[in-house]
Amino acid sequence: MKIGIDKIGFYVPKDYIDIVELAKARNVDPDKFTIGIGQDKQAVPQPYQDAVTMAASSADTILTAADKKDLGLLIVGTESSVDESKSTAAFLMDLLDLPEDIRAFEIKQACFGATAGLQTAYDFISNNPGKKALVIASDIARYGIKTPGEVTQGAGSVAMLISQDPRVLKLDHKSVYKTRNVGDFWRPTFSKTAFARGKFSNEIYVDFFKTLWEKYQTKYDVTANDFSTMLFHIPYTKMGTKALRTLEGTVSDEKYAELTDHYQESIKFSRAVGNLYTGSLYLGLLSYLVNGAQAGEKMLLFSYGSGAVGELYSGEIQPGFEDVIDKASLLKMLDDRQKLSISEYEKLYQIEYQDGTIVDSAKVDAKFYLSEIKENERLYKKSK
Numbered sequence: 001m002k003i004g005i006d007k008i009g010f011y012v013p014k015d016y017i018d019i020v021e022l023a024k025a026r027n028v029d030p031d032k033f034t035i036g037i038g039q040d041k042q043a044v045p046q047p048y049q050d051a052v053t054m055a056a057s058s059a060d061t062i063l064t065a066a067d068k069k070d071l072g073l074l075i076v077g078t079e080s081s082v083d084e085s086k087s088t089a090a091f092l093m094d095l096l097d098l099p100e101d102i103r104a105f106e107i108k109q110a111c112f113g114a115t116a117g118l119q120t121a122y123d124f125i126s127n128n129p130g131k132k133a134l135v136i137a138s139d140i141a142r143y144g145i146k147t148p149g150e151v152t153q154g155a156g157s158v159a160m161l162i163s164q165d166p167r168v169l170k171l172d173h174k175s176v177y178k179t180r181n182v183g184d185f186w187r188p189t190f191s192k193t194a195f196a197r198g199k200f201s202n203e204i205y206v207d208f209f210k211t212l213w214e215k216y217q218t219k220y221d222v223t224a225n226d227f228s229t230m231l232f233h234i235p236y237t238k239m240g241t242k243a244l245r246t247l248e249g250t251v252s253d254e255k256y257a258e259l260t261d262h263y264q265e266s267i268k269f270s271r272a273v274g275n276l277y278t279g280s281l282y283l284g285l286l287s288y289l290v291n292g293a294q295a296g297e298k299m300l301l302f303s304y305g306s307g308a309v310g311e312l313y314s315g316e317i318q319p320g321f322e323d324v325i326d327k328a329s330l331l332k333m334l335d336d337r338q339k340l341s342i343s344e345y346e347k348l349y350q351i352e353y354q355d356g357t358i359v360d361s362a363k364v365d366a367k368f369y370l371s372e373i374k375e376n377e378r379l380y381k382k383s384k
C-alpha cells in the first residue's frame with residue numbers, strides 16, 4: 001500500500017520584522033544575519049495567537065468536509081504548548097468542527113515532534129486503510145530580545161493530511177533514527193523563552209546528520225546518486241547548509257551542485273518566515289514543492305529535535321502534486337504581510353495575557369484567535 005502526504009498546508013502570522021533592521025538595532029553587521037545565519041524576515045505572532053490558533057489556521061487551509069469524515073487520528077507536534085495537561089489537539093476539535101470519532105493528542109520532542117507524528121500516522125494508515133490522519137506542526141520560537149538566538153526566532157504552522165495513495169509525497173517506509181540525552185537546547189516549564197548552547201547544538205545537529213546518513217546508506221545499500229534532493233530541519237537556513245556541506249568531496253561535483261541547487265529552493269520560505277521549530281523541515285518541503293520539485297523525484301528528509309532525536313527518511317514526489325498545492329494562495333499569504341518596526345516588535349514581545357483578559361475581536365486580524373482567559377482557562381474563537 002502507498003502511504004504518505006496527501007495534502008500540505010501552511011499558516012504564518014501577518015506581521016514580520018526585517019532582519020537587516022534587526023541587525024542594525026542590535027549593532028550587528030547585517031551580512032552576519034542575512035549571510036552568516038541566512039535569514040531575511042522573521043514572523044511575529046500577535047498575543048492572541050499561539051500554537052492552537054496557528055494549528056487551526058494551517059489545517060483549515062487543507063481540510064474538506066470529506067477529509068473530516070475520514071479522519072481517525074489527529075496529532076499536533078509542538079513545543080509551544082499552552083497547557084501542561086490538555087493537548088493542543090483537543091482545542092482543535094471545535095475550532096475545526098471535527099467529528100468525535102478521532103484519536104487526538106499532542107507529541108513533544110523539540111523540533112522532532114511533527115516527524116514523530118508523521119511516522120505514527122504512517123503506522124495508523126497501514127492498520128486502518130481508508131482512514132486519514134492529520135498531523136500538524138505548530139510553534140512559536142522564542143529566545144528573547146538581544147539574545148544570540150533572537151535572529152533564529154519565528155512562528156507558524158504546517159498541516160499534513162496522511163492517507164493511502166497520497167498525491168504529494170509517498171513515504172518509502174525506509175528510515176534510520178537515533179536518540180541521545182543531550183543538553184543542547186531546552187525550555188523549562190517556567191520559561192517562555194528557550195535556552196541554548198548555540199555552537200554545541202550546531203555540532204550535535206551535524207554529527208547526527210553524518211551518523212544517520214552513513215547508517216541509511218549501509219542499511220538500504222544506496223548512495224547520494226539514488227536521490228536528487230535532501231531536505232533538512234532548518235531552524236535558520238545556514239544550519240542545513242552546514243549539514244549539506246559535509247557531503248562536499250564525498251559525492252560527485254555534479255551531484256553536490258544538484259543537491260545544493262535544490263536546497264536553495266527548499267529554504268526560500270524559511271528565509272522569509274524564520275524558525276517554525278517542528279514545522280521547519282516541512283516548511284522546507286512546501287517551499288521545495290512550490291519552487292522547484294519535479295514529479296518522480298526521490299528525496300531524503302533529515303529531522304532533528306534538540307535533546308536530541310534525529311531521523312533520516314525518504315520519499316518520492318508524486319505525479320500531479322502541483323494540482324494539490326495552492327501555490328498562488330501560499331505566495332499571497334507571504335506577500336500580504338505587514339512589517340513591524342523593531343520597537344513595535346519589542347513591545348508586542350512583552351505582552352503576556354493574564355487571567356481575566358478579554359480580547360477585543362474588532363482588533364483581531366486572524367480567523368482563529370484566543371478570545372478570553374477565564375478562570376485560567378484559555379478560550380478560543382473563529383471569526384465569522
Ligand code: HMG
Nearest residue numbers: 029031032036110111148149196198199201202235305306
Ligand atoms: P552567534 O554566536 O551569534 O553567531 O550564534 P556566530 O558567531 O556563530 O556567527 C554565525 C555565522 O555568521 C558564522 O558562520 C559566522 O562566520 C558568520 P558559520 O561559522 O556558522 O558558517 N558571520 C558572518 N557572515 C557574513 N558576514 C559577517 C559575519 N559575521 C559572522 N559580517 C547561533 C549563532 C545560531 C549559534 C545562535 O543564533 C543560536 O544560539 N541559535 C539558537 C540555537 C540553534 O538554532 N541551533 C541550531 C542547531 S539545534 C536545532 O536545530 C534544534 C532547534 O531547532 C530547537 C529544537 O529542536 O526545538 C534549535
